[in-house]
Amino acid sequence: MTDKRRHSWTEIRDSIRQMILDSTYGPGDKLPRDEEFAARFGCARSTVHRAMRDLAESGVVERRRKGGTMVRRDPVTRATLNIPITRLEVEQKGSVYQYQLIRQSVQATTPAIMANFGLPEPRPMLRVEALHLADSRPYIFEDRWICLETVPEIASVDLTRDSANEWLVRNRPYSRCDLRLYARPGTESDSEVLQSNAGDALFVMERTTWIGEEPITSLRAVAHPGYQLVTQG
């Protein structure tokens, strides 16, 4: 079985995946250990390790030290969402991007925002309501809360010119990001801002980010009717 030519880890990965596919190893089965596979394929253990790590990342197998590698019983569809800065999203569609600050004020967090962050106590935050436009038409309306303790510099940013979206993404990396996607019927106030009709179904993205344990920002972005979030992979 051993083969003299060099094997790439993608080849090894595909071979193992194929064996899982054709039921050589079924859901819940324990796979041979890396060394065993390495001997069989005639490659180094590190190459098998790499292949296995990829399979584990994509949700095909599960690995545990000493426990070995198992074919997952409940395969998962894993897709990576790429959420760019809204300006770039608009520009990549070939549209002209505009931005409007609607409201801005310092407020204590509401219970809903505290829940998003998992905060036990209210905190003073900067609340920013703003509209992103594509070709002069409303694109996404965002209602954002920014933690003034974690991001004090935001107070000195001119948010009539630069969007908080862009400033934060460029200046404040995060270590954790929670996402929540859902559909919501358009309300009266939506109609005003998004020029939508009362019956429209609106796509909503809620995003909350932290740096370590410290809250950065929590926002609800409501997209214009017809908006679609697309991934390929």
Add this chain to the structure above:
Amino acid sequence: MTDKRRHSWTEIRDSIRQMILDSTYGPGDKLPRDEEFAARFGCARSTVHRAMRDLAESGVVERRRKGGTMVRRDPVTRATLNIPITRLEVEQKGSVYQYQLIRQSVQATTPAIMANFGLPEPRPMLRVEALHLADSRPYIFEDRWICLETVPEIASVDLTRDSANEWLVRNRPYSRCDLRLYARPGTESDSEVLQSNAGDALFVMERTTWIGEEPITSLRAVAHPGYQLVTQG
């Protein structure tokens, strides 16, 4: 600067990320090459390489052979969606899962489905409409097309008992998956199946998968009003 103790690649990654964060290297800047960093940190190039690969995967930097490593100008928010089998999703919420086959027939692909797959010609596919229930209430309605040429075995599966969702995920790994998420107002026929009201906003997930170049399945899953798709990372 070199340090005798062993450095983990996560440490190196975090150090480099921190330098990007505190503007030692700004957006668009070229980072030192891996060897240079290795010398500075007193670790092996492979360790820096691992750290860099992780930063590249998470969208912080961009790497090109010979071109070196650059801090991305347009940082992206990357989130991994975990889409489990619907049965498991329901059961993990502590609800009782049920499944109902509504309709099943062999049809030629409509232009919309052909577009999803990127097919130039119509193909015969198995169209399956089915309902997933949680605690006897409609949860997700799926309208699915399955390519009979790629997955002929599906013809002999009893879809009144097993959902196509589960059978396919368990038996047909895919190599490519396109996703499309959007909101849509509930229609008349939605109301019947999902017990929704006419004005409801419905969350829709469209998923198309291939194995190599061959189409496997394309489906539109319409969730009950109030459904939310959540990720943590």
Add this chain to the structure above:
DNA sequence: TACATTAATATGTAGCTACATATTATTGTC
């Protein structure tokens, strides 16, 4: 038998070398 201690084991990581590959920079030729 019950429970703590120890050994065994499979994966995870760090470090090294060597070579592959893609891309840029340089050089040579007309």
Add this chain to the structure above:
DNA sequence: GACAATAATATGTAGCTACATATTAATGTA
């Protein structure tokens, strides 16, 4: 100067060794 051939260079990958770490299995003792 234009363009092709060649060299230089930074990242990507494969293979090796050694050790770390987590977890299970085996063992010993009360």
